[in-house]
Amino acid sequence: MTRFYFDEQSVESIKGETVLDALIRHGHSVTYSCKKGACKTCLVQHVSGYLPTGAQRGLTTQLKSDAYICACLCKPTAGQKLKSIIAQNLFVSAHIHEKQYLSESVVKILVEPTEEFRHSAGQYINLRRFDGLTRSYSITNDPDSKLIELHIRRKYNGQFSDWLFNHASVGESLLIQGPWGDCCYKASYRNDTLILIGTGTGLGPVYGIARDALSQGHKGEIYLYHGARNVADLYHHNKLLKLMLEHRNMTYLACVDHMDEKAVSSTRVEVGDPFEVAMNMHKMDSQTLPDSPQRIFLCGEPSFVTKGQQLIFLNGTPLDRIHALTYDYIDLRLSPREG
Ligand code: FES
Structure with missing residues (x-):
C-alpha cells in the first residue's frame, strides 16, 4: 500500500496500480481514455515527491517543465503530492465553425480556435465540452488552414460523438488541447x-x-x-x-x-x-x-x-x-x- 495525495486528499494505492487507477478506485472524478499514455486526457500536475521515470513520456518540453504528468503512466510513490489541472492553462478556447453530414453515421466538424493552433493531418486533439467531458479526435486537414477538420463517427453509447452528431450546433463553444502525435507527412x-x-x-x-x-x-x-x-x-x-x-x-x-x-x-x-x-x-x-x-x-x-x-x-x-x-x-x- 502506498499513500499519496491528490488535491490535498490522502489516497492509498494498492500494488501495481497507477495514479489513475487509484484515483478511479477512490471515486475521484478524473478524465481519462486510453490508459496507455497516448491521449493525454489524464494529465495531472506534480507538486512534490519522487516522480518515477516515464510519468511524463510523450509530453512536450513545455508540459514537462510545467510538471504535468500522465496519471495513467505514473506509479504512486510514498508522500507524493499531485493536483488536478486547471483546464484554461492547458486548453485553447474554440467553437464549431461548420458542421456537415458526410453519411448516415459520419459528420464533419470544422473547429475554429481563438488563437493560432498549428496542426497537421494525422495528429489528434482533445476536445473538452462545457461539462468537462473530453475526447480525442484525429485531424484530417493540413496546417495551412486555421480551421481544424474532424470526421466523427456516431457510436453506439458514444457520449461525446452522439452529442457532436445530434446536438452540438455551429457556434458551440469548446476547449481544445494538443495537437499530439506524429503520424504526419514530412x-x-x-x-x-x-x-x-x-x-x-x-x-x-x-x-x-x-x-x-x-x-x-x-x-x-x-x-x-x-x-x-x-x-x-x-x-x-x-x-x-x-x-x-x-x-x-x-x-x-x-x-x-x-x-x-x-x-x-x-x-x-x-x-x-x-x-x-x-x-x-x-x-x-x-x-x-x-x-x-x-x-x-x-x-x-x-x-x-x-x-x-x-x-x-x-x-x-x-x-x-x-x-x-x-x-x-x-x-x-x-x-x-x-x-
Ligand atoms: S488515459 Fe490516455 S494518456 Fe492517460
Missing part, C-alpha cells in the same frame, strides 16, 4: 512511395496526409486504401476518385466487407480486407526498400492497426517507416471533470 518523404490505409473514419487522417503530400509536391507514388463495411460507408468516395483523376501519382481503392447488389458496379471498389489487398499489391518488405522506399500509414481501429504494424514489421519494413494512428483512446469511458 517534406523529407517527398520521393517515397506512400501507402495509406484507413478503416472507417481512419480515412480522415490518411485523406488529409495524401492531400498534404500532394500540396507539397510529392514526387513518389501515393496509394490510398479505404476499408469500410459497405459502399454506403465510403463517405469520401467521389472526392477520392476526383483526387485520383487530378494527380497522376495518386491511386485510390476502396475495400468493403460486402457489396450490396445495387453497388456491384461501383468504380474502384473491391470486396476484401484493405490491409490484405494492400499487402498483395505492395510487397512491403526489406527487398523493395533500395529501389522503392515505402512508407506506410495505418489509421483506424486498434485491431487493424496493431495487426498491420506487426505484419509489416515482421516482413522487414523498419519501424521508422511505419506510421500508425489508433482509435483506441476514443472508445473508453470518461468521467466529466469540473474545472
Whole structure:
C-alpha cells in the first residue's frame, strides 16, 4: 500500500496500480481514455515527491517543465503530492465553425480556435465540452488552414460523438488541447512511395496526409486504401476518385466487407480486407526498400492497426517507416471533470 495525495486528499494505492487507477478506485472524478499514455486526457500536475521515470513520456518540453504528468503512466510513490489541472492553462478556447453530414453515421466538424493552433493531418486533439467531458479526435486537414477538420463517427453509447452528431450546433463553444502525435507527412518523404490505409473514419487522417503530400509536391507514388463495411460507408468516395483523376501519382481503392447488389458496379471498389489487398499489391518488405522506399500509414481501429504494424514489421519494413494512428483512446469511458 502506498499513500499519496491528490488535491490535498490522502489516497492509498494498492500494488501495481497507477495514479489513475487509484484515483478511479477512490471515486475521484478524473478524465481519462486510453490508459496507455497516448491521449493525454489524464494529465495531472506534480507538486512534490519522487516522480518515477516515464510519468511524463510523450509530453512536450513545455508540459514537462510545467510538471504535468500522465496519471495513467505514473506509479504512486510514498508522500507524493499531485493536483488536478486547471483546464484554461492547458486548453485553447474554440467553437464549431461548420458542421456537415458526410453519411448516415459520419459528420464533419470544422473547429475554429481563438488563437493560432498549428496542426497537421494525422495528429489528434482533445476536445473538452462545457461539462468537462473530453475526447480525442484525429485531424484530417493540413496546417495551412486555421480551421481544424474532424470526421466523427456516431457510436453506439458514444457520449461525446452522439452529442457532436445530434446536438452540438455551429457556434458551440469548446476547449481544445494538443495537437499530439506524429503520424504526419514530412517534406523529407517527398520521393517515397506512400501507402495509406484507413478503416472507417481512419480515412480522415490518411485523406488529409495524401492531400498534404500532394500540396507539397510529392514526387513518389501515393496509394490510398479505404476499408469500410459497405459502399454506403465510403463517405469520401467521389472526392477520392476526383483526387485520383487530378494527380497522376495518386491511386485510390476502396475495400468493403460486402457489396450490396445495387453497388456491384461501383468504380474502384473491391470486396476484401484493405490491409490484405494492400499487402498483395505492395510487397512491403526489406527487398523493395533500395529501389522503392515505402512508407506506410495505418489509421483506424486498434485491431487493424496493431495487426498491420506487426505484419509489416515482421516482413522487414523498419519501424521508422511505419506510421500508425489508433482509435483506441476514443472508445473508453470518461468521467466529466469540473474545472
Ligand atoms: S494518456 Fe492517460 S488515459 Fe490516455
